[in-house]
Amino acid sequence: MDSPLLELTDIAKRFGATIALNNVRFDLRSGEVHALMGENGAGKSTLMKILSGNIQRDAGMITIDGKPVDIRSPRDARAQGIAIIHQELNTVPAMTVAENLSLGQEPRNRFGMLDRTRVLRDAREKLARIHADIDPSRPLGSLGIGMQQMVEIARAVSEKARVLVLDEPTAALSRTEAQQLYAVVNRMRDEGVGLIYISHRMEEVWQLADRITVFRDGTYVGTGTRDELSETDVVRMMVGRSIGDLYRHEPRTPGDVVLDVKDLAAEGLGPVSFQLRAGEVVSMSGLIGSGRTEVARLIFGADRRKGGVVTVNGKPSHPVDPSQAIADGLAMVPEDRKGQGLFLDHSVERNVSISSLDQFVSGEVVQNRAVRQAVLQQMERLRLRKNAIDLPARALSGGNQQKVALARWLLRDSAVMILDEPTRGVDIGAKREIYELIDALARAGKAILVISSDLPEAIGIADRVLVVRGGRIVQELLADAATEENVMRHAVGASADYQTPNTGAQP
Known part of the structure; x- marks a missing residue:
C-alpha cells in the first residue's frame, strides 16, 4: 500500500466550550479521490480550514510525504501544494477570466507594466490543461457557476497543487456542468493529484471516490473503500442510526383546490396550467433551464407575467411584487437561499x-x-x-x-408554499427533517409545490409530479407511475406520444 501523501493525526480544535474536532484523523494518497462525509456540523469544514491555514489546530500533527509541516496561513498551505475550491467561490466577478487566473502572479513587461498579452496566453494554457473551453477575455461574472468553478480549478492546477480539496463542488451545477467536473476530477487523479471530495450527494461519491471517511459530531467514525461500504453503511455512520427510507410517508388525501394556475405565460415560457390542492405535495421536475423556477417566480410576483390567471382559494392573485403575493397567501423559499432567501x-x-x-x-x-x-x-x-x-x-x-x-x-402560516430546491447543500439528517416537515405541513392542509433537481427526492416526497420541458408542463404523473426513467423520458423529450396533462387530476 502506498504511503500517504497527506496525513492528519489526532487533530483537535475547540471554540470556547464547543469541541469542534476531537482527535480526528484523515489521510490522502497520491492519485486518489478520498470523500469526506458527515452531517452539517460534523467537523469537515473545520478540518479543511486547518488544512488551508485559515485557523490553527489546538493539537495533532500534519505530515506531507511523511514529514511534519506547520501550516499557519493560506500562504503556507499553497507553498505545500494544497489548494481548496470552496463552495463559495474565491474569485473577482468584475475581472476577466484571464485576470482572475493571474491574480498574485501578474506577469510584467520590461517596463514593469502588466503584460496583458502574456496574461491572455498564460490563461489559455491554464484552461487547456483541464480541457476547459472558456474565453479568457470574458468577465468572470458573465459565466455560470460551473464555469467559474472550472476557472478556480485551472488556477489551482497552474499552481501545481498536489492536494486539491473540493467542497460541495456540484451544489450549484447543472447535470452537464457536473459531468464536466467529474471528467476534470478523473484526469487530475490520473495525473497523481490527491483529491479530498466533500459532498452530501451519495450518487457522485459512489461515482468518483476511491475511499470514504465519515465524521460525526467532531469525531472520526471510520474509513472504507467504495467496495467495503454500502450507502446504508455510510448513512448509519453519519447519523448514528439507520434512517430507513428517506422519503417514506403514509398516503395523503388531498382536499379542495387552493392554487389554480391557468395559461400562465412570460417571454419564452408557457402557457402553463396546473392545480394544487390542500393537503398534497406536488413536485415540478425537469432539466436545468426547463422553466421550473421561472414558473414559481411568476406565481410569486418576483417576475412579471405576460398572461394567465392565478387564483388562491378562489380569489384572483395578480402580484406585482412578492409582498402582494405574501398578502395573497403565497410563500416561497428560493433556490438561492443566500442571495435571495x-x-x-x-x-x-x-x-x-x-x-x-x-x-x-x-x-x-x-x-x-x-x-x-x-x-x-x-x-x-x-x-x-x-x-x-x-x-x-x-x-x-x-x-x-x-x-x-x-x-x-x-x-x-401561508396557504401555499413553493419550495425551490429545499434540500440543496443540506446533509442527509437535515434532509430527513425537511421531508418530515413537508409531510406534516401537507397533513395540516397546506398546498405545497416542490421544485427539485434531485429525481429520487422529487418523486419520493410527492403525490404528483409535473414534468417541465421548454417552459411547459409536458406530463403529469401520479406517484405510482413516477419512476426516474419515466420522468427523465418526458423531461428530455424521448417519448413521441406525450399525453395532454390532466391538470385538474386528484390522486
Whole structure:
C-alpha cells in the first residue's frame, strides 16, 4: 500500500466550550479521490480550514510525504501544494477570466507594466490543461457557476497543487456542468493529484471516490473503500442510526383546490396550467433551464407575467411584487437561499419574523416580546438551537440556514408554499427533517409545490409530479407511475406520444 501523501493525526480544535474536532484523523494518497462525509456540523469544514491555514489546530500533527509541516496561513498551505475550491467561490466577478487566473502572479513587461498579452496566453494554457473551453477575455461574472468553478480549478492546477480539496463542488451545477467536473476530477487523479471530495450527494461519491471517511459530531467514525461500504453503511455512520427510507410517508388525501394556475405565460415560457390542492405535495421536475423556477417566480410576483390567471382559494392573485403575493397567501423559499432567501447579516429572529411583523402590531407598535416568543416556537419546531436566535444567519450551517428560511413561512402560516430546491447543500439528517416537515405541513392542509433537481427526492416526497420541458408542463404523473426513467423520458423529450396533462387530476 502506498504511503500517504497527506496525513492528519489526532487533530483537535475547540471554540470556547464547543469541541469542534476531537482527535480526528484523515489521510490522502497520491492519485486518489478520498470523500469526506458527515452531517452539517460534523467537523469537515473545520478540518479543511486547518488544512488551508485559515485557523490553527489546538493539537495533532500534519505530515506531507511523511514529514511534519506547520501550516499557519493560506500562504503556507499553497507553498505545500494544497489548494481548496470552496463552495463559495474565491474569485473577482468584475475581472476577466484571464485576470482572475493571474491574480498574485501578474506577469510584467520590461517596463514593469502588466503584460496583458502574456496574461491572455498564460490563461489559455491554464484552461487547456483541464480541457476547459472558456474565453479568457470574458468577465468572470458573465459565466455560470460551473464555469467559474472550472476557472478556480485551472488556477489551482497552474499552481501545481498536489492536494486539491473540493467542497460541495456540484451544489450549484447543472447535470452537464457536473459531468464536466467529474471528467476534470478523473484526469487530475490520473495525473497523481490527491483529491479530498466533500459532498452530501451519495450518487457522485459512489461515482468518483476511491475511499470514504465519515465524521460525526467532531469525531472520526471510520474509513472504507467504495467496495467495503454500502450507502446504508455510510448513512448509519453519519447519523448514528439507520434512517430507513428517506422519503417514506403514509398516503395523503388531498382536499379542495387552493392554487389554480391557468395559461400562465412570460417571454419564452408557457402557457402553463396546473392545480394544487390542500393537503398534497406536488413536485415540478425537469432539466436545468426547463422553466421550473421561472414558473414559481411568476406565481410569486418576483417576475412579471405576460398572461394567465392565478387564483388562491378562489380569489384572483395578480402580484406585482412578492409582498402582494405574501398578502395573497403565497410563500416561497428560493433556490438561492443566500442571495435571495436570507438577510445574511441580520439575526435569525429578524430573518424569521420579517414577513410576519404585521401580525404582531398593536396600536401601530410592533410587540417585540411576542415576536421573539413566536420565533422561538418555530425554531423549536425545526430543532434549531434557541441560543442561535441572535446570531447572524451567515453564522449558521447550510442546513440550519435552510431551516431559518422555512421558519419564516411557518410563522406566516401561508396557504401555499413553493419550495425551490429545499434540500440543496443540506446533509442527509437535515434532509430527513425537511421531508418530515413537508409531510406534516401537507397533513395540516397546506398546498405545497416542490421544485427539485434531485429525481429520487422529487418523486419520493410527492403525490404528483409535473414534468417541465421548454417552459411547459409536458406530463403529469401520479406517484405510482413516477419512476426516474419515466420522468427523465418526458423531461428530455424521448417519448413521441406525450399525453395532454390532466391538470385538474386528484390522486
